[in-house]
Amino acid sequence: MSLDTRVIAALGAVVVIGAGTVGGSIAFASGQTAHSSHRATLTVGNSSIVADPLCFNDGNPLTEDDQQKCQETATQALKDGTLPTSDVVVADMVGVGVSPNVAEKGWWAFTNGGSQGQGGRYSLFSYAKNTTYSGSQSAAKLLNASGKTLVTVVEGDKNSDNPTAVWYFQLNTQD
Incomplete structure (x- = not known):
């Protein structure tokens, strides 16, 4: 059984979108929209x-x-x-x-x-x-x-x- 390239691409897109959502949620939840280099x-x-x-x-x-x-x-x-x-x-x-x-x-x-x-x-x-x-x-x-x-x-x-x-x-x- 092999996976279709469209299925692999769709799974990859889900992973990328999920990672972006988690990263954005962490930044939003911590209230930090910009990095400060002097802390x-x-x-x-x-x-x-x-x-x-x-x-x-x-x-x-x-x-x-x-x-x-x-x-x-x-x-x-x-x-x-x-x-x-x-x-x-x-x-x-x-x-x-x-x-x-x-x-x-x-x-x-x-x-x-x-x-x-x-x-x-x-x-x-x-x-x-x-x-x-x-x-x-x-x-x-x-x-x-x-x-x-x-x-x-x-x-x-x-x-x-x-x-x-x-x-x-x-x-x-x-x-």
Whole structure:
């Protein structure tokens, strides 16, 4: 028994249409119609948040004025509660990831938490290139005593004072 070429062509068409439908459905369901090449992901325990940079100048370094405006925007967003936010408990593990092209330029991440001996700042990830994930660290070490910890992710060359992109996330400590 052999299959007719028309039957084979029809089966092939069904497979192609089905694959296209599934792919389109996944993109639609995730709400992502276009790929963003500058993203950072905050992972807390088993959940994660993906965000575009709060401050970005089309891949060019941010000027001093841009950086000042960025800090003001972040401060206001923190007050308004509009930063990407995740609940955290001290037993959670926290990590940060970035898109491959961000890793290519270089990046680092830190929080405004940590012990006073660290100056109230905790490094989640020291400057590195070509690495997309910081690794997971204990939330107990990096949280701010106020219960609201700001996580900052910066893209840029470590030899430059002007970053290329900046992301902010907020961690809310739960009891």
